[in-house]
Amino acid sequence: MDDDPGDARPQTVERATALRRLRGLALDVTPLRTSRAFRNLLVGDAVSVVGTQVTTVAVPLQVYDQTGSAFAVGLVGLAGLLPLIVFGLYGGAVADAVDRRTLVLCTTVGQVALTSVLAVQALLGSEQTWLLYLVVAGQAGLFALDSPARQAFVPRLLPKELLPAANALRQVEFNTGVVIGPALAGVLVDTVGYAAAYGLDAVSFGASLWAVASLPSMAPEGGGRKAGLASVVEGLRFLATRPVLLMTFVVDLVAMVFAMPRALFPALSVEVYGGGARTAGLLYSALAAGALLGALGGGWFGRVHRQGLAVVVAILGWGAAIVLFGATDLLWVGLLGLALAGAADMVSAVFRSAILQAAAPDEMRGRLGGVFIVVVAGGPRLGDARAGAGAGLVGLQGAVVAGGLACIGLTLAVAACVPRFLRYDARDPQP
Numbered sequence: 135m136d137d138d139p140g141d142a143r144p145q146t147v148e149r150a151t152a153l154r155r156l157r158g159l160a161l162d163v164t165p166l167r168t169s170r171a172f173r174n175l176l177v178g179d180a181v182s183v184v185g186t187q188v189t190t191v192a193v194p195l196q197v198y199d200q201t202g203s204a205f206a207v208g209l210v211g212l213a214g215l216l217p218l219i220v221f222g223l224y225g226g227a228v229a230d231a232v233d234r235r236t237l238v239l240c241t242t243v244g245q246v247a248l249t250s251v252l253a254v255q256a257l258l259g260s261e262q263t264w265l266l267y268l269v270v271a272g273q274a275g276l277f278a279l280d281s282p283a284r285q286a287f288v289p290r291l292l293p294k295e296l297l298p299a300a301n302a303l304r305q306v307e308f309n310t311g312v313v314i315g316p317a318l319a320g321v322l323v324d325t326v327g328y329a330a331a332y333g334l335d336a337v338s339f340g341a342s343l344w345a346v347a348s349l350p351s352m353a354p355e356g357g358g359r360k361a362g363l364a365s366v367v368e369g370l371r372f373l374a375t376r377p378v379l380l381m382t383f384v385v386d387l388v389a390m391v392f393a394m395p396r397a398l399f400p401a402l403s404v405e406v407y408g409g410g411a412r413t414a415g416l417l418y419s420a421l422a423a424g425a426l427l428g429a430l431g432g433g434w435f436g437r438v439h440r441q442g443l444a445v446v447v448a449i450l451g452w453g454a455a456i457v458l459f460g461a462t463d464l465l466w467v468g469l470l471g472l473a474l475a476g477a478a479d480m481v482s483a484v485f486r487s488a489i490l491q492a493a494a495p496d497e498m499r500g501r502l503g504g505v506f507i508v509v510v511a512g513g514p515r516l517g518d519a520r521a522g523a524g525a526g527l528v529g530l531q532g533a534v535v536a537g538g539l540a541c542i543g544l545t546l547a548v549a550a551c552v553p554r555f556l557r558y559d560a561r562d563p564q565p
Contacts, residue, residue, distance in 0.1 A: 161306065162299035162433050165292050171349050172291045172300065178345020180307040185338025187315025188322065189249060191418050192331040193266055194400055195323055195411055196256070200263050204401040204530070208522020211397060211515035213267040214274025218512045222278035226504020227365040234283035234352035234500070241280035242343050248272050249336040256328035277511065282503030287352060289491045297491050298435040298560075301484045305429040309480065312422030320415025354500065369501030378442060379493055379502065381555040382486040383509040384548055389449045389482070390513030393456045393541035395534045396421075397518035402530055407465045416469060424473030425480035432484065441485040442558035446549045448485070451478035453541035460534025483510075492560065 166173045194207045201207075229237060248269050255265055292300050322331040373380055395402075396418065403413035438444050452475050459471030494502045517537075524533030549556060 161302060161430050162436060163303070165296050165300040165303055168293075168296060169291045172288065174345045174348045175287060175291075176303060176307050176345075178341040178343075179304075180311060181341030182338050183308055183311025184315045184318070185249075185335035187312050187418075187422075188319040188331045189252065189335040191316040191319035191415060192323055192328055193252070193270060194397070195319070195414060196328050197263055197266055198400040200261055204398060204525050205522045206263065207400055208397040208518045208520075209267065210270055211518030213270045215512055215515045215519075217271050217275035218278045218515065219508050220278075221275040222282070222504045222508035222512070223370075223501075224504070225279035225507070226282040226369060226501035228279065229283040229286060229500030229503060230354050230365065230369075230498070231500075232353075234286055234354070235346060235349050237283045238280055238346045239343065241276045242339055242346065244276045245273060245280075246336050246339045248276070249332055249339070253329050253332035253336060256332055274511070274515075278504070278507055281507040281511075282500045283352070285490075285503030285506060286354075286500055287349065290352060294492055295436075298438075298484060298488045301487045301491075302429050302432040302435050305425060305432070305480050305484055309422040309426035309429060309476070313419045313426055316415045316418030316422070318415075319418075320412040324411045365501065369498060369505070372498055373502060373505060376493070377552055378555050378558050379490060381442065381548070381552050382445065382489050383505060385445060385449050385545055386482065386486060386509055387513045388544045388548065389452050389479070389541055390510075391516045391520060392544065393453050393537040394514045394517030395456060395459065395521055395537065396514065397521045398525055398530050398534065401525070402468075406463050406530060407468070409465075413465070416465075417472060420469040420472035421476035421479070424476030424478075426476075427473070428477030428480045429484075432481075435484055435488075438485070439560045440556075440558065441489055441560050442555040444485045445482050445489075446545060446556065448478045448482035449545045450542055451475075452482065453538045453545065456538035456541065457535050460531045460538060463531075488560065489558065 166176070194210050197210055198204075198207050251269055252266075255262070288300055288304075289297065318334075319331055322334070373383075399414045399417040403409045403411075403417060407413050455471050455475035455478060457471075459468050459475065462468050462471070490502060490506060521533050521537065524536065527533070528536060
């Protein structure tokens with residue numbers, strides 16, 4: 135007796151439902167179809183990020199080669215902290231006063247010049263560690279001037295409802311570079327030396343220059359606000375009265391200052407995992423690999439409306455994954471922990487950026503972007519110094535585990551103090 139054809143219908147429906155769910159997880163590429171300018175920006179930045187990440191890894195490796203000190207590596211992050219704070223806040227004011235496109239073109243040329251200095255000192259066989267710190271400080275200052283203007287590009291190129299999808303695409307672009315760049319840095323340093331690594335970075339900036347040059351004018355709406363101390367103070371006062379926006383910065387500071395372990399990667403690769411530059415490159419890449427995989431499955435981001443709650447959950451996941459990384463001496467387990475941490479940090483970054491872009495008016499985006507860069511880039515630098523100092527007190531792995539646990543506890547505490555952040559709804563963005 136033949137089977138009843140009706141018996142197959144539930145299975146067909148189930149398969150169709152499963153396929154729809156899988157498609158719902160796929161990365162939303164609508165912003166690429168909507169805006170050619172956004173597409174160009176993403177492509178140009180993707181190339182530039184690879185080169186930048188090569189230098190980001192090569193510098194601490196060179197410092198460790200010259201000094202053999204994890205503390206000295208931690209000082210690499212600290213060297214750029216003051217320029218990052220000063221120029222980040224002032225750079226935000228500048229970005230609200232001038233054509234943001236022109237500003238980014240100028241800072242990118244400056245970055246090419248500084249990276250070329252790194253290449254020359256490596257070719258000459260310089261052993262002057264202070265010069266590496268000085269160049270890092272200069273790069274941090276230019277980055278801080280550049281980034282607030284870049285942050286303001288995307289909300290001008292796309293409608294508000296596409297911002298989570300756009301931020302997910304930017305995470306894919308950035309983390310693809312952070313996967314490739316560190317691994318490439320390890321290979322280049324190990325085979326052809328530091329000069330080749332820095333030279334690659336200098337050349338890669340050409341892609342970013344092309345992408346930014348193709349953008350339309352990005353003058354602030356309303357004519358802008360004259361840059362200066364008064365403008366900076368105005369931005370900080372605005373932020374102080376917006377608890378949701380303020381919390382996006384506070385929780386990220388907690389995560390990065392207390393649980394960012396990257397300053398310890400060169401020492402961990404030798405003393406815990408028995409490797410060298412290539413192992414360190416894998417550690418740097420693992421964070422980005424996890425973030426990249428998470429972003430590729432980020433089709434669900436646009437359906438999350440309680441974005442503040444999503445940020446808190448993601449940061450708790452980051453802290454737990456860092457504890458896992460610090461608690462093992464097995465390389466594959468450590469890489470897994472870092473990958474999980476990277477995925478959690480990516481989720482936090484997507485929603486923090488979406489909150490900032492949706493809830494901030496255009497005339498404030500440069501200044502708030504300046505604060506964003508101070509926190510996003512300054513937090514890990516403070517974390518580098520904390521990790522380097524902590525390693526001297528409780529050992530390499532002890533410093534990692536303690537930082538992860540502190541991140542979890544402090545995140546729960548600050549979230550409890552601002553319940554409005556947990557209630558934030560993207561459908562009615564109230565900063």
